[in-house]
Amino acid sequence: MNIHEYQAKNMFRDSGVPVLDGVHCKDVNGALSAYQKLGRGTVAVKSQIHAGGRGKGTLLCPDTGDVQMEGGVKIAFSEHEVEEYARNILGNVLVTKQTGPEGKMVRNLYVEAGCSIAHEYYLAMLVDRSANSLLVMASEQGGVDIEDVAENDPDAIHRIWSEGRNGFTHLQCSELGSALGLVGESCNSFSDLVVNLGGLFIDSDCSMIEINPLVRTVSGGMIALDAKVSFDDNALFRHPEWENVRDLSEEEEIEVRAKETGLSYVKLDGDIGCMVNGAGLAMATMDVIKLYGGEPANFLDVGGGANEDQVTTAFSIILEDPNVKGILVNIFGGIMRCDIIANGIIAAVGKLGLSDPLVVRLAGTNVDEGKAILKNSGLNIHPADSLAEGAEKIVNLIQGGV
């Protein structure tokens, strides 16, 4: 789960990670009073969306598609500029290289005080799966794409690892600071910042924190000028407060609904809807559909212990896609019981009135019960015994064959 920059910065502030003063607002008047509150100096007017590359993005009018403004993050030197930038940002669609061509509607704005920058750095904290520890990656080259640095100048990226789940020590953070060329007060400030960030990462069950840029000011302090925080979804049970920072308008509505029901759904461009248990088998099912000349309309993993309601929801999500001309269900039951899937299919078809061809391949736990339930239902369901047979059948059926 991702949060906005202004929300991440509130967490930074509370955890002793230095940030500039700023005000979150949702309309132009709010932006103007934020400007007053921040002392009418130079400010940054920043679009808030869950995607990077905002500064180099383009704002488009949602109705006409006309370019409204280049750049989703602007430096304003006057009240007039604050008003102009806020007007061009709010309610318009920001397209960045991370949003895809459809872009994202900007509904939130952050007006932030300015500072005098001496140098920009990059810093990220994440879990290193191979070392079973937290990892900090930092570079003297901030404000640019870290992929480019990794590709062109890999030695410019410095790393430190934590001892397991414990955070980072001041000693290792100071050494990292020195590796970045920081000295004296700047190095101390950097070390405090990384230690505190480690505490935040662990206490808040983050999966990643990225600060790009992290800046050294002319007076020598270190400040997080940007903030990107992602939480580990698996830890939601111990963080009820995440509900307060969740912005559902930033997430795909259909994927949110799928997730709420315990399903994992990703929409694709083809016409064969798929319902599969297990991510690996779901990917393999897509692979085989394509191999037989079809195109999958989606990835849908019904997960471990689905019930009838989940199967019904899965069907209704698949059928909401107007491109779908047929459905392939592929279940190899382990934790998933085939009889539950079979009852779910019958309930879903009864409720939704399915007219498209449906091929069902069941195998594994309680397979005989499942097959019998489908057979005795009287519904027009095409059974298949193997994945290949199922894929071939559904491809032929929607192409008017068999």
Added chain:
Amino acid sequence: MSIWVGEDAKVLIQGVTGRQGTFHGSKMVEYGTDIVGGVTPGKGGMTVSLHDRMVPVYNSMEEAVGETMAEVSVIYVPPPYAGAAIKEAASAFQSVRGGGLVVCITEGIPILDMVDVVNAMASYPDVRLIGPNCPGIITPGSNGGSKIGIMPGHIHRKGRIGIVSKSGTLTYEAVAQTTGIGEGQSTCIGIGGDPVQGTGFIDCLEAFESDPQTEAIVLIGEIGGSAEEEAAEWISANGTKPVVGFVAGSTAPPGKRMGHAGAIISGGKGTAAEKISAFRSAGIHVADDPSVIGQVLADALIEAGLRDS
């Protein structure tokens, strides 16, 4: 022989009184697994009915291992408590009987909990962890066998093929196909798809390599991470038995955007094409289509002189 789990292994179930624990416990007993007890804190002294067997419930793993001398524990505990359950099992096996195997089926454990668990495992050097978020491990026997996890038992048959996979249901697909060509399995392991986990591909490959019952290996990976590439390197340097490989996700479009730093740590590795090419360079027989894993295996066995047709 087989790896890590014998046909007659004595097994405990943590979370035995829960819905999943009881359902899969019954399926395990039905298959022939020797379930000797279960653990649910606060429910010690109860018994649970699993298929045709009444199984005692203990309050703690230490008590359960002490009473039953079980060598394996399988965990169906919900995510908030699963990390603690793994550590409790590892500690009990190490202190009471000097080793054991912990299989964690639970899906959805927070990643920092797993960082903690995997680091704690260093204190229990004779205990192996498989999972979490995995289907488990099975060693089919001549009559029954030991099924430890959630896989459907009836598709397995005792034999000479070792199977290891990240994905649960795709493992079953491979198993069904090896059985379909008249082969059987020595041991099948689902290592799970979580980023921080216990046993990895290479642990399994090493064990299969030195297991006399295993004559060929099926290795099933999926996109993301670099475990498949590392496994291919290991096989290239150490492997002597034929290996059949499949990587799921060839047709998956570039997925949900990973964060910048995540993309770096995998060093640009992670696509199916890269993994398949690493497999081929290591001499692995690659199945391009998951439906032909069985056929590719048959061909590989013929090529190695292990099968006539």
